[in-house]
Amino acid sequence: MQRPLSDEERAAKEARLAQLRGQMNTRDGVTSSAAAAAAAMPQTHTTTYAYNDARDSDEEDACDDDEGDTFFREAERAHEGAAGVCMYAKPMGELMGETVETGPNARRCTVGDFELLRLAKMGDLLSFKEFAAAVGIDPAVFQDNHGRNALHYAADSGSVAMLQYLIEQQVPFTRDEKKMTPVDIAVLNQHNGAAKLLAETFSEAAEALKSYEEAIEAFTQPPPKFTMSKPAPPAPKESRQRSFWKNKAAGAAATPATTDTFATPLTVSQLTEAHHDQVVRALGGVSLTRDSHGFHNWLPPAESATLAATLPHATVVGAMQTVDGEEALRGVVVAVPLGGSLVGKSGALKAEDPVLVTQLAVSPTSRASNVATLMMAELQNSLQASKRTTVVFRSQLQLPVPAVGLLKWSQRSIAPGSVMRQRHSTEVFPDFYTYDEILRADIVAKHALTKSFCAQKASHREGWCGVDRGNLEQVKLVHAFVAENAAKLFDVAYVPDTTEDLLRVVAAEGLSAFVYVSPASGAITDFVVLRLRNPERPTGEGHAAAMCVYAIFTSFKGSEKAEEVLVLCEKLKCETVLIPNTFGFLDGELSRANFEELLLCREYLYVLRAPTESALPPTPLSKVAIPCAFI
Known part of the structure; x- marks a missing residue:
């Protein structure tokens, strides 16, 4: 000050x-x-x-x-x-x-x-x-x-x-x-x-x-004694109504407007398998999300391995433009069937076969051309034809339909010195460039893991085992653990019906899944899935960021849950750790583990069963376990 x-x-x-x-x-x-x-x-x-x-x-x-x-x-x-x-x-x-x-x-x-x-x-x-x-x-x-x-x-x-x-x-x-x-x-x-x-x-x-x-x-800086989370901003007054689905889906045969009179019009349609490689290349970089918000400022929206494994099961709608005789992708949106069901505590809710709508992205040159609206209309028609009604999605904008809650991400960089030497340091530590009095040393003292912390967690580190997707017996044990504990621990949870659902959604290809095995009983007591992310041009041997995209804890409590995620990320040589306020993570617990909220990455979580009807009532997101950020 x-x-x-x-x-x-x-x-x-x-x-x-x-x-x-x-x-x-x-x-x-x-x-x-x-x-x-x-x-x-x-x-x-x-x-x-x-x-x-x-x-x-x-x-x-x-x-x-x-x-x-x-x-x-x-x-x-x-x-x-x-x-x-x-x-x-x-x-x-x-x-x-x-x-x-x-x-x-x-x-x-x-x-x-x-x-x-x-x-x-x-x-x-x-x-x-x-x-x-x-x-x-x-x-x-x-x-x-x-x-x-x-x-x-x-x-x-x-x-x-x-x-x-x-x-x-x-x-x-x-x-x-x-x-x-x-x-x-x-x-x-x-x-x-x-x-x-x-x-x-x-x-x-x-x-x-x-x-x-x-x-x-x-x-090293001690954690704060108490935390005051900033409230969600109110919906903007006198702004036009926004909606995810239209009451009557408009046909996508219309041609998006173009700002250049000499440009070739864009065509919106459902993409086939022949376009999947093009979608993977586009979402594996920042060509469609440049000048966007949140993580898209420095991280590509998807990892190639996970997206390539997901697309064969997904509905993909894109906006294509012919340039010099070749088709160029100008926009895309993906709907991924999750299988399984969304289950409420004590059987209060059961929505079968929900769909995750994600990766809505439009090229900066086409963002004023009504492309997103037409892609969403085409996607709505496709999902209605397949009789899928429950839709999960995240939105930076607040919609008229009640949201389940405000999804917030907190971060802690466990290799701050390395981050400060890279170009995305402006995204990870913006306060250093904004305020004169904040030094690199202050950031290092707050974020870096101490030697005593690593020594204290050494025994826990040995207890975490990676999940082998090819080991059917191990996958069955993980599936049984998730099915037994998800609906019991959370007010709203995604429960995979089969091991195939688990491998396609929770422990998907390209993700890093870990289970903690109790030294006393030999049983699985905790389960964490990490999404490893890197900038478009990665440097170094490790990973720029690790996002916790699924977690169930039964043996670790309070801030220990976030600390165990830090242990896993340090093991994987990740520089920055990102944890959402879902899967049982409370704001105060994250703060006591020296995590800081990223205000620019706030999004609203919606679960709709109709264009204007929410499938879930507003719920504290710490009591929600839905894998909505795995690609």
Whole structure:
């Protein structure tokens, strides 16, 4: 949280601002007529902290009133053409955190109270020097609200050149309010060169030097004592009614509108087996989901092995366009028959053979062409012809039909240092790029698994066994465990009727299923299924993310359930772990296991039996066990 300026500080900043404006007016002998001529010319460069001096006084007054105590937003910072910095100026193909754009063409970003320290955090020495000179800040005495100075922030970046400059400027080696020193920050980030330089320069750093494991143990953040989950937003008022099914399905023979008069019209129809490879390629990348929401910002919507095994049993509707004599897929939606049934507690509900509708995606170039509506109409006709009435789906939008509940995902990155070196770090840790005062070391201390945790869970790790889909005897035991416990433990649960249902839906091809075998009885007591996900261009040997897509726990309670998922993901070398608020996971339990909710990934879970009728009443999703995210 940014500290408001005192009256004395505000007066000092205003005086400094007046001084800078005076320098700008007289710089390089620019006369008032030349300044007027320059103001009339179009501006070709926009810098991060350079504002346009041609605004009139009324605009300046309004700006000052609006921006309040954030003095860097009050100041029209540096003379035109000064270097700017913004982490988002590089294309996403570059590794974020490794390369920083500087120069007059850098994209404008919000300048906060601790902008100077942010430049140190990003390791941008050039902009750091120029910004400090422009605003008159002495790096040796400037610090944030947590007692951290530029040395702490530079150690977080790992920039040896930045650290050497700060040492020459005699920036002191201090401890922050968490008793964390710059050398601790360097060790937490595994910046060995930075840690060595600090230890050689400061005797206090040499005395405080720890190993990585010792630093994690010393600075790991305890879980919060209580959790307040943010409520679901209300349905938007005065917005047009949205529905998943239409009361009367329109025929899909109509041609979607095209925004380009020279473009070939799109044709919506049910796709055949000949198109399956094309669907797998499209959904195995981000060509159809680019510029979408939630996980689709950085993860392809489906894994090729799971989708290829699912499509032969599914109804697939697509929008095709002929380009240069070849058919191109512009949109798709998939309906997967789950088999089995949705069962309520004590026999309150039984909906047989439900259908999961998923993977609705339209190419960015065709999203204003009514393609999704026509694909859904065609899918509705197909499902009605097959007499399938119960439909399960997730939607970011709130529909007029009552939802079963709000599906939320929580994450914890167990390899945060590795994630921070990859381009999708902006999706996993957006707060690092949004707030000046959040360091990589803070993220590592909160998310990384400690040595004591791994030692404590070592015996449990040996108790988890992978499910062999080819071992019929083992599959029968798993099916019996699910059938016995699912309806008993949850208010609403999917129960597979046969082992084939289990292998097609719960422990599908490409998923990683595990059972925990009791050392005392030798019986199965717990069951977890993980979906391993990677970006379109994976790097490294492990997996970028693991999603828990099914779970039944009978021996582990409370936050232990989430911790056991962490054990499995660490075993599989996964960097980020994602758990939904279904399958018995409570928000408080996930929070005590140091998970954080991803607000941008919230979706509503619907189960419909008619266009305007929900098959299930609103139910706490922790008491719901439906595999709705397995592809």
